[in-house]
Amino acid sequence: MTLLVLGLNHTTAPVDIRERVTFGPDIIVGALRTLTETEGANEAIILSTCNRTEVYCYGCDLEPDQLQGWLARFHGLNTSDLSPYLYLHQEHRAVDHLLRVASGLNSLVLGEPQILGQVKSAWQTASDTGTVGKILGRLFQHSFSAAKQVRTDTAVGDSPVSVAFAAVSLSKQIFSDLSEQTAMLIGAGETIELTARHLQQQNIGQIIVANRTVAKAHELAEQFGGYAISLTEISTHLPEADIVISSTASPVPILGKGAVESALKQRRHQPMFMVDIAVPRDIEAEVKSLRDVYLYTVDDLEEVIQENLKSRQQAAEQAAEIIELKTTEFMGWLRSLDAVEMIQNYRGQANKIKQETLEKALRMLEKGNSPEQTLEFLANTLTNKLLHTPSSQLREAGSCGHRELLDAASTLFQLDK
Numbered sequence: 001m002t003l004l005v006l007g008l009n010h011t012t013a014p015v016d017i018r019e020r021v022t023f024g025p026d027i028i029v030g031a032l033r034t035l036t037e038t039e040g041a042n043e044a045i046i047l048s049t050c051n052r053t054e055v056y057c058y059g060c061d062l063e064p065d066q067l068q069g070w071l072a073r074f075h076g077l078n079t080s081d082l083s084p085y086l087y088l089h090q091e092h093r094a095v096d097h098l099l100r101v102a103s104g105l106n107s108l109v110l111g112e113p114q115i116l117g118q119v120k121s122a123w124q125t126a127s128d129t130g131t132v133g134k135i136l137g138r139l140f141q142h143s144f145s146a147a148k149q150v151r152t153d154t155a156v157g158d159s160p161v162s163v164a165f166a167a168v169s170l171s172k173q174i175f176s177d178l179s180e181q182t183a184m185l186i187g188a189g190e191t192i193e194l195t196a197r198h199l200q201q202q203n204i205g206q207i208i209v210a211n212r213t214v215a216k217a218h219e220l221a222e223q224f225g226g227y228a229i230s231l232t233e234i235s236t237h238l239p240e241a242d243i244v245i246s247s248t249a250s251p252v253p254i255l256g257k258g259a260v261e262s263a264l265k266q267r268r269h270q271p272m273f274m275v276d277i278a279v280p281r282d283i284e285a286e287v288k289s290l291r292d293v294y295l296y297t298v299d300d301l302e303e304v305i306q307e308n309l310k311s312r313q314q315a316a317e318q319a320a321e322i323i324e325l326k327t328t329e330f331m332g333w334l335r336s337l338d339a340v341e342m343i344q345n346y347r348g349q350a351n352k353i354k355q356e357t358l359e360k361a362l363r364m365l366e367k368g369n370s371p372e373q374t375l376e377f378l379a380n381t382l383t384n385k386l387l388h389t390p391s392s393q394l395r396e397a398g399s400c401g402h403r404e405l406l407d408a409a410s411t412l413f414q415l416d417k
Helices: 028-038 064-074 079-085 092-102 114-129 134-153 163-174 190-201 214-223 231-240 257-266 285-289 299-306 310-366 371-400 403-412
Strands: 002-009 043-048 052-059 087-090 182-186 206-211 227-230 243-246 272-276 293-297
Touching: 002 064, 002 092, 028 043, 028 064, 028 114, 043 114, 043 134, 052 064, 052 092, 052 134, 064 079, 064 087, 087 092, 092 114, 092 134, 092 310, 114 134, 114 190, 134 310, 163 190, 163 243, 163 272, 163 293, 163 299, 182 190, 182 231, 190 206, 190 214, 190 243, 206 214, 206 231, 214 227, 227 231, 231 257, 257 272, 257 285, 285 293, 293 299, 310 371, 371 403
Parallel strands: 182 206, 182 243, 206 227, 243 272, 272 293
Antiparallel strands: 002 052, 002 087, 043 052
């Protein structure tokens, strides 16, 4: 049986590649079922975020090349176009990788807490789909525990550093005083909520929340004294926005060059700051060519983020020690499964011998044999039968010079050499 993870992330692939291999909520269930029904995976979980797509699998017939080919075909790509950006981790390294991901040590923003919620969501989706079994179920629960310990025992998440924080920091560079500015937030997920909190802390003048589900947008906007609109109303309200930050799961752009150009004319070319956190992108790349627009993608935020990471580096080293210990712990459990099966088989053999011998002893009592004679028969027969096979194998090992087996038996039975 093989445990592996195949994926790409912000360190191995640019945004234009990452956005082509995302798994949205409308396709992820079908993808999970395909993996377990036709691709040789006994268990499967897919983690798909703005910054990464990773496929976790456990099974006996898993071949990395086969899995890579499936990932490319599923998204209508050639394997050769995708393979330069992929990484593959197996067994110990796969466990270590997941624990680092869940703890935020593998994120664009070191130590950011949102990834743990995304990992839990990926596990929940796969669980609901029926593609999580004993191994991946235990592994992901173990990753949640490791992430919690990292948060508790280190300061890796103490500094207010995240993609949302970086976006707000950039907006302050464009508009030094946010109290006179209006921010339009597109989407209503965790990233947008976190962005709204950071904007509120910077005394933003007004917040507009646009979302496909207006009720959800209204619920979020209400927390920050803003108002909600639908996605179809964006063009109407866009001229009001000095800051636009977008993070949705839309498979196609929500804002095009024409809509932004029209808004700029109505704003009399007052500057507009835009951050597209989504993958696939919510804002057409051509918008960047417009004058008076400052457009940033998630990849552009990295430089801003680096300036806020220094205080987390030492904490990350402490976290790495925790991850190493937790990885070793899980691999020990995984290896123990082989021993568990062997123990069950051995106990089954012993119980069979016990039952057969007990039945013979009971028949002896029925025939009138004395209890002492019967007990002696029971003890001798059990001892001889239980020791026969091990003794025979040890004699064979001795005659063949298999010293390692004799040493193992000495340890197993706790015998003095």
